[in-house]
Amino acid sequence: MAIFIEMAIVFFLLRCMPSLAASYDIDWSTGTDYSRWAAGKSIKVGDTITFHYGGFHTVNDVSQADYQACTTTTTLSSHAEGNTVFKLxxxxxxxxxxxxxxxxxxxxxIAITVAAAAASGGAPALPSIPNANSPPETPLTTNEASFIHRQRKAVVFGIALFGLALLS
Ligand SMILES: [Cu+2]
Structure with a gap:
C-alpha cells in the first residue's frame, strides 16, 4: 500500500514541475541552408531563439510573403545589434x-514552426477538499478561480509533503 502512496506522491510532484523552455542558437550568415532548420526540432511556445551575427547582417521579422520573395515590405521588426533574441x-x-x-x-x-506548448501539468481535480464557504451564486472571476486553484494546490502539496515525511 505504502509504495502506491509514494508513487502517487512522486507522480504528483513531477506533474507540478513546470515544463522547461528551450533556447536555440542560430549562427546567422550567408552560405548556410536554413531551409530545414526547424524540421528536426520540436520548438514550442515559450522557447527562445537567438541569432548571432555580425557585419552588415540584419534580422528582419517578416511575413510569409516577404520570406518567400526576399522582400521587407511587411517587416514586423528589424535588428542589427549582433545578438537578437526572439521569444516564441x-x-x-x-x-x-x-x-x-x-x-x-x-x-x-529561416522559417521556424512553433508548436503549442506541452500541456502544463495542472493540479488534478480535487472533489473532496472541504470548502468552508457555501458555493458562490455567481460564476467565479478568473482571479477568484485561480486563487482557489492555488489554495487547493497548496493544500495538496502540504498533504503530499506530510505523506512523504511519514513514509521516509
Ligand atoms: Cu546578411
Whole structure:
C-alpha cells in the first residue's frame, strides 16, 4: 500500500514541475541552408531563439510573403545589434530574413514552426477538499478561480509533503 502512496506522491510532484523552455542558437550568415532548420526540432511556445551575427547582417521579422520573395515590405521588426533574441510566444510559423542586398537570396532566410506548448501539468481535480464557504451564486472571476486553484494546490502539496515525511 505504502509504495502506491509514494508513487502517487512522486507522480504528483513531477506533474507540478513546470515544463522547461528551450533556447536555440542560430549562427546567422550567408552560405548556410536554413531551409530545414526547424524540421528536426520540436520548438514550442515559450522557447527562445537567438541569432548571432555580425557585419552588415540584419534580422528582419517578416511575413510569409516577404520570406518567400526576399522582400521587407511587411517587416514586423528589424535588428542589427549582433545578438537578437526572439521569444516564441505563440503558435504558428515565424519568418526571418537578412535585409542586406542579396543575402536572403543567398540563404539568409529561416522559417521556424512553433508548436503549442506541452500541456502544463495542472493540479488534478480535487472533489473532496472541504470548502468552508457555501458555493458562490455567481460564476467565479478568473482571479477568484485561480486563487482557489492555488489554495487547493497548496493544500495538496502540504498533504503530499506530510505523506512523504511519514513514509521516509
Ligand atoms: Cu546578411
Amino acid at each position: 510566444d505563440k503558435e504558428g510559423t515565424r519568418y526571418f530574413i537578412c535585409s542586406s542586398a542579396g543575402h536572403c537570396q543567398n540563404g539568409m532566410k
